[in-house]
Amino acid sequence: MLEDLRGKRALITGSSTGIGAAVAREFGRLGVAVAVHGHKNGAAAEAVAAEIRAAGGTAIVVLGDVSKAAEAARIVEEAVAGLGGLDILCNNAGAILDRVTNAAFDEAKYEAVYDLNVRSVLAVTQAAYPHLKAAGGGSIINTGSVAGRFGGFGGSAVYASAKAAVHSITRNAAREFAPDGIRVNVVAPGFIITPFHATTPQTVKDNAAAQIPMGRLGTAEDCVGAYVFLAAGSMSGYVTGQIIDVNGGQLMP
Secondary structure (H helix, E strand, C coil): CHHHHCCCEEEECCCCCHHHHHHHHHHHHCCCEEEEEECCCHHHHHHHHHHHHHCCCCEEEEECCCCCHHHHHHHHHHHHHHHCCCCEEEECCCCCCCCECCCCCCHHHHHHHHHHHHHHHHHHHHHHHHHHHHCCCEEEEEECCCHHHHCCCCCEHHHHHHHHHHHHHHHHHHHHHHHHCEEEEEEEECCEECHHHCCCCHHHHHHHHHCCCCCCCEEHHHHHHHHHHHHCHHHHCCCCCCEEEECCCCCCC
């Protein structure tokens, strides 16, 4: 059922490391031409693209800051020019940046978190929409978070609210773009061990694992199947506006 992915063209923001990189590698393996995106880690993006090419796939690299609308538009245009069009968009770029409690609210940090996690989704989607429509439809997959589902742990108030906004934007866009044959969905990862958690204390990781029914923290590879499912029209052609939770049972909505 995945043969319909072969020959498709995908832009995956934030795909130089972590979940995005794992998705890029798998898309490449399945015959999708991939635009690997990075910002400050261009070498890592080039490495992911090189892996895809070495395995017989097609990949290009696009660099820039998706939190700035003008750069987001440029990134999309470069990806479309390099791939010859666009069928799949994964708005995956995002980060907590810094832990900010409600009592210690900082406006500058708020703006940085919202620019990266929310503005980028709106800006990249806006730029990509005409190309997805011109392709006759496609799939937009936004990366949400379990934090956007339950509010997040201490210090993640701003990040959790930003991811909740991504969930809401997704539902709205799903209604708006359905007439154009564009499906819009969310993958909401739980506690996944990636560079995102590079500075997370081990005690926090251990406590989180103890609360997960499957008894372990997730990996980037654990998330890949959900993205593939949502990208492939043969598997999810009647699925839009949905949140696919990948969290080992940490949250069962």
